[in-house]
Each structure stands twice: as C-alpha cells, then as structure tokens.
Amino acid sequence: MLQISGQSNAPEIAAQMSMDPGKLCASVMSYSNGERVLLLQEEVRSLSQELTQCQADKEFVWSLWKQLQAANPDLTQAVSLVVEREKHKAEAKDRKVLEILQAKDYKIQELEKEVTSQRQEVSALLQQQRASEEERHVMKKELVELQHTLSDTTQHLQQCDEGWRRRLEEQQEQSRKQEETNNARLREVQEELVKIQTVSSSLSVQLSSVQQKLSEREQQLQQLRGELQDLQSLYVQSVAHAGEQAELIQQLEGLNMDTQQILQSQERVHTTHTASYHKLYSELSVSYQALRLSEEQLRQRNVSLTEQLCQKEQQVSELQDQLQQLQQPVTPHPLSSQCSRSVSPSSSKAAEKKIQQLEELLTLKTDENEELRRAHAKRHDRLRLIQTNYRAVKEQLKEVEDTQGLRAEPWELRQENSDAVWNELAFFKRENKKLLAEKSQLEEELDVARVRVAMERATAQELRLQLHEEEQVLERKMVCLERETLKLREEKQALQDASDVLRSELEKVQAALQQARVREEVTQARVSAERDRLLDEARALQAQVEKWRRAETASRAALLRIRQEVGVLRAERDFHRNKIRRGRGYGTHTNTHTTVPLQPRTCSPAKDEWEDMSPDSDSEDFSDSLDSRHAAHPLHFAAKSKSVCVCRCVCVCFVTLPMKRRVTKRRHVCAVYTQRLACLQQQVAVLQAASRAAHDERLRQQHTHTELQTLTHTLQVHTHTHTHTELQTLTHTLQQQKAMLEAELEQLRKSHSPEAQQASVTVTAPAPDLPNIKTLEAEIKQLNNRLKSSSAEVSRQSALIKGLRTELHERDQRLKELQDKVCHCERDVVMKRQLVEDLRSRLKILQDSERSHRSHIDELERKLKSQCEEASNRKSFIESLKRRLSVATHDKQQCESNNNTLREQIHTKEQKLTALQARLAECERSKVELEQTAKEQMQLLTNQSTETIHTLQNKLALTHTQHQHLRSVTLALAMEVDREVRQARAELRKRRRERKKEGLGRGGVSKRSMVKAQSIAASILNVSADDLASILDTDQVDEADGVWMKHIQQLLQQQSLSAGELLDILLVKMKENRALMEELVTLRESH
Template identity: 75%
Template sequence: MMSSSERQRELLLQEEVRSLSQELAQCQADKEFVWSLWKRLQAANPDLTQAVSLVVEREKQKAEAKDRKVLEILQAKDYKIQELEKEVTSQRQEVSGLLQQHRVGEDERHTMKKELVELQHTLSDATRRLQECDDGWRRRLEAQQEQSRKQEETNNTRLKECDDGWRRRLEEYQEQSGKQEEVNNARLGEVQEQLVKVQAINSSLSIQLSSVQQKLSEREQQLQQLRRELQDLQSLYVQSVAHAGEQAELIQQLEGLNMDTQQILQSQEKVHTTHTASYHKLYSELSVSYQALRLSEEQLRQKDACLTEQLCQKEQQVSELQVQLQELQQLVTSNPPAPKKIEQECVEAAESQVCVSHPPSSDIQSCGTHTQQCFRSVSPSSSRAAEKKIQQLEELLALKSAENEELRRVHAKRHDRLRLIQTNYRAVKEHLREVEDTQGQPKGRTRRAEPWELRQENSDAVWNELAFFKRENKKLLAEKAQLEEELDVARVRVAMERATAQELRLRLHEEHQEQQLNDDEDDRVSSTPLPPVHTLHHSVRKIEVLERKMVCLEREMLKLREDKQALEDANSFLRSERTELQAALQQARVCEEATQAWVSAERDKLLGEARALQAQLQKSRRAETVSRAALLRIRQEAGVLRAERDFHRNKTRRGRGRGTHTITHTISVQPRTRSPAKDEWEDMSPDSDSEDFSDSLQSQRAAASPRAAAQSEACTALPHRHTLRDNSTDPRSRSTGVCEDAAVKKRRMMMNRRSVCVVMKGAGVCEDAVVRKRRVMKRRRVCAVFTQRLACLQQQVAALQAASRAAHEERLKYQHTHSELQSLTHTLQKQTCELAMLQQQKAVLEAELERWRKSRPPEVQQQASVTVSAPNPDLPNIKTLETEIKQLNNRLKSSSAEVSRQTALIKGLRTELHDKDQRLKELQDKVCHCERDVVMKRQLVEDLRSRLKILQDSEQSHRSHIDELERKVKSQCEEASNRKSFIESLKRRLSVATDTKQQCESSNSTLQDLLRTKEQKLTALQARLAECERSKVKLEQTATSQMQLLTNQSTDAIRTLQNKLTLAQTQHQHLRSVTLALAVEVDREVRETRAELRKRRRERKKKEGSGRGGVSKSSMVKAQSIAASILNVSANDLASILDTDQEEEGDEEADGVWMDHIQQLLEQQCVSAGELLDVLLVKMKENRALMEELVTLRERH
C-alpha cells in the first residue's frame, strides 16, 4: 500500500514538473521577445526598459514578501499550537488535582459521617443511662423520705415520753435542787464556759468544713487544669510518636534512595562504558567518512581546474569566432548581394563549433508551438548531472525512509517498554501494599539460603531464594529496558547522522553544479543564447521537486517526533499519576495514624476522667468520714448532757425515798428504763456498765487508791503507745505525731489534776476504768480505720492497674461512680440536716436547764442552807452528787481534750491523705511508665519469640540432617565391617576393586536422591509459577480496568476543555476577522484615493507634455499595442504597468508594513485595543489627507 501510494505521488509530481517546465519555457520565450522589442525601441523611448525592469523586480519583492508572510503565519500557528498543548496539559493536571481533592473530601465526609453515627450512638446510650440513673435517684430519694418520715414519727413519740418523764422528774427534783444550787452554779458556769468552747469548736469545725469545701472546689479546678495539661501532653506525645514514625519512614526512604542511587550509578557506569565504545566506533566511522570526503574534495578541485581550462579554451574560441564574424561583416559590406549565404555559413560554423565542444545527445525536447524557433538539444553533461542528482536524492530518500523505519521500530519498542513499565507499576503497587501490611513487623536484611538448606523440598529457604532471584530478574529487566532505550536512541542518531552526511554531500554537489551553471551563463551572455539552457532548467525543476519531496519527508519526520513527544508526555503523565497515588497512599497512612492517635487520646481522656471520678469518690468518702466523726462528737456531747439531766433526776428521787437510811447502807443503782445506748448513742452515764456503788466512805477511799494507781499506769502507758504508733506510721505523719504529743501532755495534766482533786476531797467514785476502756476502744477504732484505709488504698491501686488494662469496663464504672456520687451528696445533705437538728436539740436542753434553775422555789434553797448548817443524815447523798458533778465536769474536760485530739488527728490524717494522694499520682505515673515498658518488652519478647521459632526451625532441620548423617554413618560403619570381613576372606587382591565399587555406589545413590529431590522441587515450582501467572493475569485485568476508567474520565475532561477552547478560539477568530476586514477596507479606500490622485496627476502631466511637445503619439500607441499582443495583456494593464512609479512602490510597501503590523497585533496572545486604534487612526488620517488633495485637484480642474 505504501509503495503504490508513493508511486502515484511520484507520477503526479512528474506531471506537474512537465507542465511547469512548459510554462517556464513559454515565459522565457516571451521574455526574450520583450527584451528584443525594447532593444529595438531603446533609441526612441529608453524609459520603457526601466519601467519593465522595475515591474519585474517589484513582482519578485511581492513574491518574497508573500513567502515571508506565509512563513510567519506558520510559525505563529506553531507557537499557538504549542501554547494550547501546554494549556491542555496544565488543565489536565488541574483536573487531576481537583479530582484527587474531591476524592479526599468524599473520604473525609464518609469518615465524619461514621464518627457522627458513633457519637449519636454514644449520646443515646448516655441519655439512656442518665435516665436510668435519674430513676434510681428518684427511688432512693423516695425511700429516704419515707425513712425520714418514720424516724420523725418515732422521734416525736420519744420526745413526748421524754417530756412527760422530765416533768415528773422536775417536780421531784425542784424539792432537792435548792440545796445544790450554790454548788451547781459554779459548775454550771464552768459548763457554760465549756459549752461556749464547744460552740467555738463547732463554729471552727463549720469554718473548716467550708474551707475544706473551698479546697475541694480549688482541687477540682486544679484537676481540670491537670486534665487539660494531660490532654496537651497526650497530644504532644501522639505528635512525637507520629514524628518518630515519619522520621523512621524517612530513614527507610533514604535507605531505599541510597540503594537506588547505587544501582543507578552502576547502571550509569555500564551505560558510560557502552557509550564510550559506541563513540569510539562512531569516531572511527566518521574519521573514515572524513577521509573519503577529503578525497572527494580533491577530485572535485581537480575537476574544477579542468573546467577552468575548458572555459579558457572556450573563451579563446569565442574570441576567434568574433574575429571571424568581423571579417565576414567586412566581406558582407564589400559584397552585399549574398548575405543569406554568409549567414548560413556562420550558423553552420557555429554549429560545428558547438558539436566540437558538446558531443551529440539523443534527448530532444519540444519547447513550444513554434518548433523552428524553440527546438533545442539537451547536452549530455547536463543530463548526466541531473541523473546523478536524481540518484543522490533517491539515496537520500532511502536514508530518510530508513531513518523513519528506525523511528517506527523505536516507537514500537518504546510501546512495549511502556507496557512493561505498567506491569512493573502494578507489581510495585502490590509491593507497596505488602510493605504497608508488614510495616509494623521488625525489618532486617534477608539472609541468603545455604546450599544444604536448598536440598529440602518446599522449605522457606527455597522460596526465599526464589523471591531473591525474582527481584534480581526484575532489576535485570529494568536495566535491559534502559540499555534498549539507549541503543534505540543511538540507532536513531546514527540514522540521522547518515541522512545529514548525505545532505551535506548533495549540497556540495549542488554548489559545484551552481558554479558550473554560472560559468555556462557567463558564456551564454557573451554569445547568443544556446539550446542546452532549457535542459538545465528542466533538471533544476526536477531538483526542486525532489527538494519538495525532501521537505515532505522532513515533515513526516517532525510528525513522528511529535508522536514521540506525545508518548513521552504520556509517560510523564503516568509517572505523575504514580507520584500522586503514592502521595494519596501517604495521606491515607497519615489519616490512619491520626485516627489511631485520636482513639488513643479519647481512651486516655476517659481513663483520666475515671481516675478523677475515683479521686472525687475518695474525697467524698473522706468528707463523709469527717462528717460522721463530727456527728459522733455532737452525739457524745448530747449524750453527756442527757446523762447529767437523768443523773440529777435520779438523785432527787433518791433523796425523797431515802430519809431514814443509815450511812453504811449500800445502794444498788439499777439501769434506767430508757438508756441512750438503745438509740445508738454512746453510753456516757455511770450506770451504763451496771456497776455497784457503796455508800460508805471507806469503800470509796479504798477504791480510790487502785484507781489512782491505774491512772498512773495509764499515764505511763500512753507515751509508749504513741511512740509505737509513731514508729508504725510513715515519716510523712511526723507532724501529726507532734500534735498527738501535745494532746498527750494535756491529758496527763488533766489526769494529774483529777487525781489531786479526788485525793483532796476523798469522796466520789472514779471512772478511770471506763475512760481506759473508751481510750482502748477509740484506739482500736483508729487502728481499724487506718487498716481499712490502707486496704482501700491497696484496692484502689489494684483497681487503677485493672482500669489501665480495661478502658471499656471503666466507662461502666464511670457511670456507676456518678450515681454513687449523687447518692453520697444526698447522704451528706442528710447528715448536715441531722447536725442542724442535733444542735437545735442541744440548745433546747440548755434552755430547759436554765429554766429549771430559775424556776426553783426559795423553800428548796432554805432547805439546802439548813442541810448545810445542820448535820443531816442525807449528807452522803450530797457528797456523792458533788463527786458525780465533778466526774461529769472531768468527763466534759476529757471530751473537750478528746475533741481537740480528734481535730489534731483529723488534720494529721488530712496531711497524710494529701501525701498519699501525691503518692497515688506518682504511683499512677509509675504504673503508666511500667505499662509502656511492659508493652515495649512484650514487643521485644514477641520479636525474640519469632527469632526463637526461626532458630528452632533451623535447629530442627539441622537435627534432622544430623540424624540422617548419623544413620548414614551407622549404616556405612556396618557396611564397612561386613566388607572388612569380606575383604579378609577375599584377601588383599580385591581391596582396590571393592573400594572403587563402594565409592561408585555411594555417589550413584547420592546423585539419584538429588535428582529425585530436584524433580519434586521442579514440579512444585512449576505449579507455583502457574498460580503466580494466574494471579498476575487477574491483577493485570483489574489494573487495565482501572486505567481505562481513569482514561475515560481524563478524555471526558479533555473533551469539555477542548469544546471550551474551540468556543474561545472561534470568538477570538471572529474578532480578528472583523478587525482584519475593517483594516482591509480602510487600506482599499486609501489605495483607491491614491489611484485617483495618480490619474489626476498623469492627466495633468499629459496636458503639460502636449503643451510642450515630445515623442509622437502614434509611435507610442504602436509600441504599446505590440507589447500588449506579445504579453497577452490589455492596453490598460500595460499602461498601468508602464505608469508605475517609485512613489507607488513606496506607498504599497508602507501599506504592506501597516497590514503586517496589524496582523502582528492580531496574532498576539493578548491583543491591545489601544495600539489597534492608534494604527487604524493613522490610516484613516492618511485617507482624509488624500481626499483633501483629491478635492483640491478637482477644484483646480
């Protein structure tokens, strides 16, 4: 197909050449006639020749200008096409970037939607749990309200009973209270002072409670700040972890780049060596071609010298002919009747000279209709030169076609390489996925398998070796592709250099021919026109045709190069897509790391909140314990007051019923019907332990001495116990120990005072045993509290460790703790209400005491004075009352001392709690660090386990191999023993033969085993290769489908962009066409006005010439008619040709420059309207000036 099309093209070109050669011959004939005509008319009108020459030069200039404009337009179009291609590529890149952004936005939207759904689920769960908690709180509140109602009812009934009993006892006690009023007033003053102190203590405790609450609020704020700081630290830790991961990835990438650079350097070294070898070959070839060219140049110089000698000979012949012509003319002048014969002789002589100089040729060509005038013979030298040039051009064509074929081959190979790159790209994608999957695993250099490991079938070593060889094969394939690419480039360069060398040779030949033609033309100018000129022109035309063919071939070359550039652009686009995909993969990894960091941050937040809630729970429990302790103290004080009241009532009853008893009569005091111990009050009364008191003073005195001894023992034992407690506690609780020492000193002073008072008075019953019991119980309680607290702290540490391991369970605990906190707040509120109620009861009891004192009658007071003055049998009762009152006062003092001690203990416990809280925080930090260390150690242990497994597998293989070797050794030993016996039987003759036979058998067995193992391995490998090829085909299909989708998307985007570009180009072209039409119209009007002006001026000149007189009109008309008939032109056209002037040429050149300027302005990318308006205004002003000149000329006529 290609050869037939080329032949048709050659035929068409030959026909065009023939037609053009005929037209050229006709034009030359017309030219010669015109020249001869103007020579004849030169004497009459010499200006006509100048006009014709000017016309011819102008036409040449016009043709050159047109060619330049066409070239400029083509160059501008090429530039525009390149710019549009650049815009299309940039828009493609923008479209791809927008598509990637859109995909990223969609992914983010999906993730946000998922997060929203999860948050909605969590919100719904939280609301449901809150509703459940609210229901539980309501139920508890209702139950507590019911309990409080029941307690209020029971309290009211008890209060009524107490009021009735108090009234009865007051009536009985009023009779005996007058006697004890003086004694009791002092006691009551002391009691009031103590009560004021207790109230002050209560107020201080309330202030302390408020301060504790403030501290709690401050601590909550500090906790919030610590949470924020923790969150910031966690975020910083996550960022540092991410940064470390990024640095590790960068290090891995740098290592990979280092390996790639080493490989590239090796490949470049190889390429350099190949290049140097190829360059040496090229240099040798070029040196050979250069020497050949030198030889050809010397031959051409020799030919040139020969030609110059021939030219000299021809010049001599011409001079001789001129001399002969002059002689003949002289003869003609002397003999006029026979001129025709002489001319014929001259012509025959000239022809004979031509025949001598040029041998006869067979090619004869008709050059017009007038055969007698236009018949010329072509010289053999010119025909040979044309044939040589045709052959050279054909050779150049062959070289160009070979170059094109090379380019096509390279193009096909590049297409195959592109497919290979695509397959490698898919393989790299899979490798990237595998690397992402195995990113967290420990990395190390792959160990090559040893040859003894490859003997086992289907082992890891075999597969690792196969993978290694696959990688090496891939590397070699890549290097092969690079070498093929470089080879193809070198081949294309060689083909191009061959073509350029042929072109240079042709140019040299053409220059040589041009020199010869110039010499021939000089000869022809000196003599009459010779016939070989037409044949030379014909060969020149053929050469021009061949040059056009060359131009066509060069265009095809350019097209192929453009296709090559398009393929390279496609390759670059694929590389950019690859880089974009890698960037997308990295972004996906970053997003995954961010989500993991967010999840870990949320987990840490929840852990922190759970820990804070647990701390709040502990604080609330501590506040509960403090409030309970305060309640117990207030209850103790209320119990003391009630016991005092009951004691006074009982004494009044005893005084009434016991008027006739003696002093030595013993009284058994029975317990009351309603003791405060039954209402959960601490028993502070003297009859709570059911002790028997004697009325005798002797018994009291006798009992005083052991009690004093017991008091001294207790006082000596107290510091020992405190030292033990100080030794048992931490060094942080030393401050509390100091406070306890101060309290112990105060107690010792109080005990000494009590003992002194008891000894001085010698009356009353001492209750040191009861006090000891209380102290022991309290100490036991304190120890139990401390042990409970220590156990609680240990449990909390264990719970915190469990919470750090299970975050999900702690969420549930968080809700449970929230409900417990609310219940604790309710209990605290209830306890505060109970405190207020007890304080009110205390105030009521104090008011009743004051009323009872005020409401005593004066008779009772007189009886009391009488009893004091006169010895009364009821005296021991009064003394016992006084002793009991003293005991009560002592109890009050001891209770106040205990209150102060308890406050000091509370302060010490608070400091201890604060220290323990700090310890807990430190322990939590240590636990976190330990957990991190444990995680890292687990990872290390897992790595070591994996290594152990690998080593165990290798050891097992070694052991199996050793076992096999041992078996073989045993078998060989047995065979050796058997053979030794056989050798002994056969003696020493067969020893050499048996040894050789054994060796051959052993080698044969090992070779057979090896062959079997290798055959099995080959079968397994073939099966695996088939599976790999199937998977490869599947992956290629998926990749091709994805690439097709991407190409469809890109083609759609390109189509839309092309449509937009075409619309913009059409609009732009429309505007340019409008502006061009306007410019052409203005130019046409200017030219018309100039033509009219010239006509007017010519008419004016003609009138002036007719007035002056000159050449005759008839001769001019005849000359013009002859010229018109020769040129086949009308008279008006000939007149226009003759009347051309230099001004007209200048104006036309200015118009052409103006039009070129407008076209340049329009061909610019951003056309400036101001410049266009300025140029058009200049032309319009010129038109106006010409019109004004026309008007003036018309007015003159």
C-alpha cells in the first residue's frame, strides 16, 4: 500500500515541481512526502528479509521436529501441548501487532488524506492570493486615477472658489456703496423728521394750551349748571339715598354674619377632621414605632442568640478536643457556670406567636395608612381641580370686567339713583368677595402651618423620649456587659487551669511516645537480624537447588545413554524376531501387524499451523509483582515436572531398580515442594487479606472513636454555653422585671401616700391595693415555675452527659480490645511475611531463567521504540505542515484584511468626493439665493423703513395729543375734587360754629367742661392731647390737601404714568368728600 502511494505521489511531485515558483511551499511538502515514501520502502524491504529468515528458521525447526517425533513420540506429544499453548499466545501477540499495524495504516491513510486536502487548500489559497494581488494592482491603478481626478477637481474647485470670492467681493463693495447712499438718505430723512417733530411739538403745545382754556371754560359752565341742579335736588336725593344705603348696609351685615357663621362651622369641621387625622396619625406612628422597636429588639435577640450558639459550638469543639486528649470522663464544671438556662420552648413559641400577631397588625396598619394616603391624594386632586376651576372662573370674570368697560367717572357718581352708582356698588361687592376668598385661603394656609408646627413639636417630643429611653437601655446594657466581663474573666481563669492540666497530660503522652519509639527501634533491629539470617538460609537453599540441577543434568545424560542402549536392544530384538519369523514362515503376517501400533501418530505442521516460536512466550504474561510471580512460576515448574515424569514413564520398563528408586524419590520431592509452595501461597494470600481487613477495621474504629469524642465535646460545650447563656438571659429578664416592679411599687406608694394621710385621721391602717399584689404574686409564681423548669432541664442535660460518658467508656474498652486483636494480627502477618520472604528467595533462583526472555523483550522494545520514534517524526512533520498551513492562512487573512481596508478607504474617499461635489453645488445655489435674497431684503427694508417712519410719526402725534388730554382731564378732576372737599369742609366748619354758638347761647359750657370733654375724647381714641389738638386744627388739613395736589402733579409729570396709584389717590379724596357730605347731611337734619 505504501509502495502504491509512493508511486502515485511521484507524478504529483513532478507536476508540482514543474509549477511556477509561487507554489514553492507545496513542492517542498511533496518532496518531504517522497523522502518519507522512500524510507517506508526501505523498511518494507528489511521486513521482507526478516520474514525470509524466519521462514528458513521455521523449516529448520520443522525438520528437527520430525526427527524428534520419530525418536520420541511421547515427548513430542508433551512438547506439542506446550507448543500449542505457546502458539496461542503467539497468535494473540501477532493479532495485537496486526491490529496496531492496521491502526497505524489507517492513521497513515488519514494523514495522507489530510495532506492532500491541505495541498488543495494551499493551492486554493495561492490562487486566491494571486487573485487578491491582481485585484490589489487594479485597485492601486484605480486609486492613482482617482487621486489624479481628485487633484484635478481640487484645482478646479479652487479656481471656482477664487472666482466666486472675487464676485462676492465685488457684490459686497456694490452693496456697501448702496448701503452708504441709503444711510445718507436716511440721515437726511431723519433730519427732516426732527425738524417736522419740533414744528409739530410747538403746534401741539399751542393746541394743548388752547384746548385747556376751552376745557376749563366748558368745565366751569358745566360746574355752574351742575351746582344749580344739585342744589335743587340734593336734599331729596340725599334723603332717599340715605334710606337705601341703610337698607343695603343691613342686608350686607346680614350676609356677612351668615358667611361668618358658615366659615366658623367649616373651620370647626376642618379642625375636628384635622384633629381626628392627627390623632390617627399619631396613634399609627406610635404603633409603627413600637412595632419597629419590637422588630429591632427581636432581631438583636436573634443576632445575640446566634452569636451565643456560635460560642457554644466553639466551646463544645474545645471540650471535644480536651476529651480526645484526655480519653477519660470529664469532671463537671462548678455550679456557678451551670446556673444559666435558655428560654423554654413554650416562651419561644409565645414569642413567635407575638411576632406573628405584630406582623399581621403591622400589615393591617400599613394597609390603613395606604388607604388614608389614597383618600388624601384623591381629596388633594379634587382640591386642585376646584382651584384650577376657581382660577379659570377668576380669569373669565376679569375678562368680562375688562370687556364691560371702564368704571364710571366721579361726576357720574353724584347722582344717587344712577346706573353708575349701582355698577360701582356691584364692583365693590365683587372686590369684597375676592378679598374674602383670599382671606379664607390665607386662613387655610395658616391652619396648615399651625398643624405642621404642632406635628413637628410632637415628633420632637417623641424623639426626645426615644433618646431618653435609648440612654436608659444603653446604661442597662453597660451594667450587663460589666457583669458578663467579670464572668468571662472567671471562665478564662478556669480555662487556664484546665490548659495547665492538659499540658501536663501532653507531656506524659509525649514521654509514652518516646518509649514507644525506642521499642520500635529495638523491634527494627531484631527484624533486620532475622532478615540477614533468612537471606543466609536462602543462599544455602540456592546452593541446594544448584546441586539438584546438576544431579538432574547427570540423570538426563544417563537417560540418553539408557535410550541408546534401549535402541540397540530393540534392534537386536527385531533382528531375532525376524529370524524366528523366517524360521516359522506362517506367522509373519501377524507379527508385522503387532508392530504397527507401536509407531506413534505424528501431527502434520500444516494442520497445527506451525509458526516461529520464541523462548520468551511467557514474557508478556510476566510482571514484577510478587503475586504474579507466585502465580506464574509454579505453573512453569509443574510443566517441567510433568515433562520429566513423562520421560521417566517411557523408560520405566528399561531401567534397573536403583534408577527407579532415585526417580521416585525425586518425583516425590518435587510433588512435595509444589504442594508446599501452593499451600504457602494460599496462606500468604489469606494472611494479606486478614491484615488488610484488620487494618480497615482499625481505621474504622479510630474514625468512630474520633467522631464520638468530637460529638461528646460539642455536646458538653453546647450544654455548658447553652445553660450559661440561658441563665444569663433569665437573670437579665428577672432583673428587668424586678426593676419594673420596684418602679411600679414606688409609683403605688407615691399615689397611695396622700390617700393614706387622709385616711389616717379616720382609720389607723390603710388597705393595700389587692389587684397589684395579686399580679405580683402571679409573676413570682411564674418565675418560680421557670426556675423549676430550668433546674429540671439542667438535671436532664447532666443525665445526658453521664450517658454519653458511659458510652465513651464502653467504646474505649472496645477500641482497646480491637487494638489487641490488631496486634495479634500484626504478629501473624510478620511471621507470614518471613515465610513469604523465604519463598521469594527460592523464587529468585527461577528468575535467572527469565533473563534470556527479558533480553528478547528488550530487543522487541527497541524495535518498538524505533517505530515510536518514526511515528513521532511523522507527527512532527505533520505538525510542521499544520504550522505552514496556519502561516499561510494567517497571510491570507492579512491579505484579505488589507484588501478590505483598501476598499473601505476607496469607498470613504468616493463618499467624500460626492459629499464635496454636493457641497460645491449647494454653495453655488446658496450664493445665488443669498444674492437674490439680499437684493430683495434691501428693497423691502428701504420700503418698510419709509412706511414705518410715516406711521410712527402719525402714532406719536396721536399718542402725544391723547396723553396731554388725559393729563389735563386728570388734573381738572383732581382740582375739582379738591375744591369740592374744601367747600364741604368750609360748610361743615360754618355749621359746627353755628351749632356751638347755639349751644353756648342755650347753656354756656365752661372751659373746665371743654377740657374734660377733650380728655375723655383723647382717652376714648387712645390718643394724646397734642394729637387731638392737631386733629382739631384745620391748617394741617389744608397742608395735607396741598401735599395731595403736589403728589398728583408729580405723578402726571412722570413719563410712565401709574394708573393704579392715581386711582387710589383720587378714591381716597372722593371717600373723604363723601364722608364730609354725609356729615353735612346729618348736621342739616339735626338742625
């Protein structure tokens, strides 16, 4: 197959060599494959030569075998059996070798297939590389062309840019010139406008002065007419108006009372709701805080319990270690450390139930809170909707008021039953409603702020209380920690004492170990001496075996001589028989038939499939272990003894009596040795199994012992720490309860002390509060019950510890018994090992015969090594091919990546070119559009500027005239109001003087009474006498009127008039006028 493959590869190699130098790698690979084929051909030749030599050896051995068959048929039968066995072994070997060779052939075929596929891939890669190189050249050419086009386009673009820049500069110069001309025109127009404005302003001033004079004259005429009409109808109208106003005032007062009552009821409802909500919130917050505190306390307790458990486990492990070291029952700890008790299961169950109930309550409260929040959110949304609606209505009302028009002028309000007065009243009503709404909003905000302040105060108080409680808890914890530190110091002292005891015991154990080591050294010295003695005995036995071998060789030589003599005797006997047959004549046929069965039947080598046999047939089955040697050599020895026995049986009838005795003796000795060897092997196997079982049992017992020790240690530490922590917690709880009870007792004493003092007058001894004493007694009983349960639990745990100690003691005894058994087993094993070593010394003699087999095996191993080296060389060649392939694939990937990058660069450059061309086109379009738009905008701006100038001039003139007119109107109105106020004051003063005169005429009032009246008025008004005098003075009023007029003139002279301030000032004066008129009316009525 290899020759065929080499022949088939030869034309491929030639074809590949004839290819161009681009496929150098493939040609090198084909050349290496050719060298490999030549090496394989040489190996095949050497193998064929070895086969021919083997066939020649086979024929020689076959001829020898025929001669043996003719000489000794019985011996040939025994040898044929051995040969058949060896033949089967050789067939198995050959099958294995053939399988290995077939596997190697399959591997070679697969590798050749892989090589061919790799060659194809390499050729494809080379073709792809060529194609990529061609594409690269094409792309380079395209790139060069594109670069030329780019340079041309850039030059063209630069030229275009320069041209466009020149055009733009020219256009900009033209536009600048146009702008300069337009600016000059605008300046001229503006100058003309200024001149026109000065002329118009002078004319407007003249017009305004004329108009003012005209308006003043018209106003004077109207005032005179109005005064005449007013004087005629003033009295009637004032009376009617006063009655109507009184009715209106009563109605307004009733409405105000109703609104106040409604507001008060709403405020009460709101306060009740807020109080209820605050109470609910405070209760919920208190419960939530209590639940949180309880949860935190429970968590802390859980954490502390887990820490205590860990401590207990550590203590249990430490006690177990102490138990392992001591292996004795541990003395119980003092009662001071075992006086603690854990919380009973009933109390833990109750705590769990409480926790569950609190969790359920917490969930319910959270649900209620969520529902309240939802309701509050809904109400908040409703309020927002109402507010938005209210704002929208307000805006609508404002818009309506604006659309209704301006308010009535003051001269229209002089008539009492006019529409203007009623409109003014409606306006004031609206304003009053707005103010009321704003007041309610402000009150609501104030209430909310007050509620917040109250809540903050409550929360601050709660926080103070919590901090105080936490400080108290921390102080208690500090006291508890100090007590625990004292207890821990005591425990530490106890542990130090225990560690000292353990150290002393450790020193004892180390001394015992030292003694055991000395004993082991003594036993090792004895074992080495016995080993030397056994080796001497083995050497003596080897010498005896060599003597027996020499005797066997001598006996074989004697046997050969006897066989020769037997052959001579047979020949003489046959000669004598032939003579007798010839003499008789008749009985020749029968005698010839009698000699036929003596000839042995030979087996043909063709039927038995004779093959080349080697003396190392048992070499494959031989191993270096003792068991395999024991198994292999007795069989070999038995086979030898059988062959010897067969040879001896052939010669029994021809040997003399002394020879028979010797043979029987040797046979008997061999049989005895074989039987003894078999028995000893069986005993050794049994002893090894027993020693292994004893060792395993010992390991198990040690493991169980350690487990029990750790368990007891953990249990003791757990019980100790558990009881200690439980008693600590119980004492802590008892101390807390005691403190609580003492506090309650002090409170009861304080509460009962005043009652006792009152009752001591009547009764000698006060009666105690029975229910509190009962509760105290019940709590004391509960504490007693808990103490009893804790003591019972301590006794139960001590009983458990005692039971565990007894179990430990029993297990220690069992361990001691097992250790004794293991010692006995070890002694038996030592004795049997000595026997085994004797047998080994005897078997070493038989190992010498196997050295020849090993030499043959070494030769075969060398051949195998050479084949392995060839296989490794092939593997290295395949790996080198794979590396070349990987390099080629890497180069291909690099080429592909380079191609991809070049394509991407070209694509990006093309995109940039297209983008630049598009930008150029856009720039040209934008330039054209800019020019057009600039021209259009300039024209529009000029037109618009002219139009706007005209319109602004017109508007300015109109606004100036209107402004002047408004200012003149407002000044006239203010002067009229001031004049009316002064007239009213003058009339009031006249009436008051007349009234005073009449009063003086009727009954003269003395100065003392006037002083008294003034002092009473000052005390009623809560004003000083000087202030009252200033109020009574009229000169000050005149000065105030002058200040008022100056203020109005200042407001009118301002550039930006504030209408609100003007209106407010005018309203103040009008209100004053109205008040004066009402006083006049009242004085007239009284007069």
